[in-house]
Amino acid sequence: MRVTATAEFMLEPAFFPVEPNKDAGTSRDAISHGQRVGPGLDTRHGTILTLEDISVSFDGFRALNNLNLYIGVGELRCIIGPNGAGKTTLMDVITGKTRPSHGKAWFGETLDLTQMSEVQIAQAGIGRKFQKPTVFEALSVFENLELAQKTDKSVWASLRARLTGEQKDRITDVLETIRLTTSVNRPAGLLSHGQKQFLEIGMLLMQDPQLLLLDEPVAGMTDAETEFTAELFKSLAGKHSLMVVEHDMGFVGSIADHVTVLHQGSVLAEGSLEQVQENERVIEVYLGR
Amino acid sequence: MNQPLLVTATQKAGPKITIAVGAVILALLLALPLLSLLSPISVFHVSAYTLTLVGKILCYAIVALALDLVWGYAGLLSLGHGLFFALGGYAMGMYLMRQASGDGLPAFMTFLSWTELPWYWTGTSSFLWAMCLVVLAPGLLALVFGFFAFRSRIKGVYFSIMTQALTFAGMLLFFRNETGFGGNNGFTNFRTILGFGITEPGTRAVLFFATVVLLVASLFIGWRLAQSKFGRVLTALRDAENRLMFCGYDPRGFKLFVWVLSAVLCGLAGALYVPQVGIINPSEMSPTNSIEAAVWVALGGRGTLIGPLLGAGVVNGMKSWFTVAFPEYWLFFLGALFIVVTLYLPKGVIGLLKKRGEQ
Ligand SMILES: Nc1ncnc2c1ncn2[C@@H]1O[C@H](COP(=O)(O)OP(=O)(O)OP(=O)(O)O)[C@@H](O)[C@H]1O
Ligand SMILES: [Mg+2]
Numbered sequence: 001m002r003v004t005a006t007a008e009f010m011l012e013p014a015f016f017p018v019e020p021n022k023d024a025g026t027s028r029d030a031i032s033h034g035q036r037v038g039p040g041l042d043t044r045h046g047t048i049l050t051l052e053d054i055s056v057s058f059d060g061f062r063a064l065n066n067l068n069l070y071i072g073v074g075e076l077r078c079i080i081g082p083n084g085a086g087k088t089t090l091m092d093v094i095t096g097k098t099r100p101s102h103g104k105a106w107f108g109e110t111l112d113l114t115q116m117s118e119v120q121i122a123q124a125g126i127g128r129k130f131q132k133p134t135v136f137e138a139l140s141v142f143e144n145l146e147l148a149q150k151t152d153k154s155v156w157a158s159l160r161a162r163l164t165g166e167q168k169d170r171i172t173d174v175l176e177t178i179r180l181t182t183s184v185n186r187p188a189g190l191l192s193h194g195q196k197q198f199l200e201i202g203m204l205l206m207q208d209p210q211l212l213l214l215d216e217p218v219a220g221m222t223d224a225e226t227e228f229t230a231e232l233f234k235s236l237a238g239k240h241s242l243m244v245v246e247h248d249m250g251f252v253g254s255i256a257d258h259v260t261v262l263h264q265g266s267v268l269a270e271g272s273l274e275q276v277q278e279n280e281r282v283i284e285v286y287l288g289r
Numbered sequence: 290m291n292q293p294l295l296v297t298a299t300q301k302a303g304p305k306i307t308i309a310v311g312a313v314i315l316a317l318l319l320a321l322p323l324l325s326l327l328s329p330i331s332v333f334h335v336s337a338y339t340l341t342l343v344g345k346i347l348c349y350a351i352v353a354l355a356l357d358l359v360w361g362y363a364g365l366l367s368l369g370h371g372l373f374f375a376l377g378g379y380a381m382g383m384y385l386m387r388q389a390s391g392d393g394l395p396a397f398m399t400f401l402s403w404t405e406l407p408w409y410w411t412g413t414s415s416f417l418w419a420m421c422l423v424v425l426a427p428g429l430l431a432l433v434f435g436f437f438a439f440r441s442r443i444k445g446v447y448f449s450i451m452t453q454a455l456t457f458a459g460m461l462l463f464f465r466n467e468t469g470f471g472g473n474n475g476f477t478n479f480r481t482i483l484g485f486g487i488t489e490p491g492t493r494a495v496l497f498f499a500t501v502v503l504l505v506a507s508l509f510i511g512w513r514l515a516q517s518k519f520g521r522v523l524t525a526l527r528d529a530e531n532r533l534m535f536c537g538y539d540p541r542g543f544k545l546f547v548w549v550l551s552a553v554l555c556g557l558a559g560a561l562y563v564p565q566v567g568i569i570n571p572s573e574m575s576p577t578n579s580i581e582a583a584v585w586v587a588l589g590g591r592g593t594l595i596g597p598l599l600g601a602g603v604v605n606g607m608k609s610w611f612t613v614a615f616p617e618y619w620l621f622f623l624g625a626l627f628i629v630v631t632l633y634l635p636k637g638v639i640g641l642l643k644k645r646g647e648q
Contacts, residue, residue, distance in 0.1 A: 122537040161518040
């Protein structure tokens with residue numbers, strides 16, 4: 001039997017191409033490449049993540065200070081900034097690990113991240129790679145990917161879970177993507193630093209979130225691995241939205257069309273990498289370091 | 290060139306040897322109660338003392354396995370598992386007291402000139418209800434304690450201290466005469482169970498047999514859990530709880546499930562322990578008992594299924610020898626053992642054997 005495109009299928013494409021936002025630079029300057037129709041996530045205005053006026057203080061020290069940030073659907077955004085600028089804290093706020101003292105954080109148009117637990121946020125479709133690669137060291141590479149897989153993650157389901165052929169194929173695909181096929185049965189604790197980075201990225205791929213937060217993903221990778229990661233991220237953009245924190249400017253230049261510079265907990269500049277690199281305040285911050 | 294062959298050979302032989310040794314031990318354990326029924330003059334006769342001693346150690350082995358499920362797999366070191374064991378034991382003990390006292394109140398209550406049974410002991414003259422209590426008392430306590438502890442994200446040493454405090458509080462409560470648990474002396478002087486004389490060889494043999502069945506069942510449950518995705522989630526939780534949450538798993542439910550399961554297994558072990566040993570008193574809840582259980586698991590090798598059984602067997606075997614030879618030095622020896630294991634055998638005896646196997 002031949003599969004033909006039915007009317008319903010055509011009504012619900014996985015992907016709506018949308019013109020990049022013409023108003024880039026104004027308040028909602030998120031660049032949106034497309035709108036992924038994710039189940040349950042309302043992204044009508046093309047913005048997947050909205051952070052407004054976010055502040056976080058640790059014992060009086062302002063790690064984030066009235067921060068505003070918008071990420072568009074399908075966008076690949078890079079966040080740069082000197083050490084201690086608040087980049088990791090920003091990810092902590094988005095994933096529910098740290099609660100902001102004030103400010104708004106919306107995922108899509110309807111989900112208030114400040115009211116959700118870490119688990120709820122993860123289940124809603126935000127995945128995260130930690131700055132220090134964190135994998136389940138005692139488990140094999142395969143088992144790490146298996147646990148990350150997008151599926152019912154309740155106690156009851158875990159007691160009865162059996163991998164379907166389709167799920168196994170997905171794991172095989174991801175193993176190939178992250179080039180760990182030959183290490184499939186090795187305990188993750190025995191992998192090199194770079195391999196752990198890839199495994200964690202692979203776990204994110206298995207989780208299939210709509211928004212991926214990647215904290216220094218290429219730290220400890222060789223040049224070839226970095227180049228490969230850049231290709232991987234570019235291929236993910238569009239289908240997913242990505243927010244990448246990185247110090248490696250070469251890497252940032254190779255992937256991002258839109259860069260946000262963070263300094264002392266606030267956005268210092270935003271624009272293309274060339275634009276921000278010419279920005280005098282940015283130069284001052286980086287040279288004065 | 291030879292080495293890979295050798296390695297695969299030992300790896301293949303590993304499980305086979307384990308299965309063979311396990312089968313032999315199981316056959317011996319099943320033979321013991323039968324041999325105890327032989328005439329005392331027979332050379333193969335097993336004395337009541339030996340049968341009781343081994344039965345007792347098997348009950349401890351179940352506790353060790355239950356503790357390993359929460360400690361070795363989920364990383365929650367409980368120093369209060371003696372409490373769950375004792376609760377199961379007390380529920381069974383009360384049934385035995387009621388059997389012994391017929392229609393009247395148990396002896397310790399008439400001694401206090403009580404005229405009515407406290408409400409919480411209602412229905413304990415029924416064996417079935419007593420069995421329900423064996424499961425419910427430790428299970429519900431673990432559920433409530435675990436719910437609040439895991440909700441507040443209490444972990445590591447704080448969790449251990451809280452469990453230790455819990456069993457200590459339990460001990461103080463049960464020590465008091467007015468709480469209705471027999472005070473200092475606990476429950477003893479049992480006569481019959483389901484109408485059968487408790488010291489009769491036949492009864493002893495059946496109780497022993499039931500203990501072996503419970504041990505095998507616990508092993509099977511542990512094995513199935515360890516093989517399942519649930520078991521892998523527990524391991525992940527032990528090593529990187531944050532990562533697991535950001536993968537979308539709620540750790541609380543997983544911890545609570547294994548925690549309650551472990552408590553119930555301990556309760557069942559306690560219920561089989563009491564009729565075999567013939568007494569239950571608050572000293573079973575003493576903090577040192579729970580710590581000892583942790584030593585069994587650490588010595589045998591945590592995170593494995595066989596390790597805790599081995600640990601419970603070895604330590605208790607030594608203990609019964611020590612308490613005859615030099616009773617006053619047992620606790621010193623136990624402490625020294627714990628230090629040696631922590632320093633030199635982080636993976637226990639099983640870890641050592643595995644290493645030997647690989648070399
Ligand atoms: N839990 C905490 N308690 C106190 N201070 C904190 C805490 N977390 C972060 N900080 C402080 O907040 C500031 C921002 O930290 P953050 O980790 O977000 O920086 P970063 O931009 O990720 O830096 P890096 O590039 O080094 O990773 C730092 O000065 C840090 O010391
Ligand atoms: Mg950081």
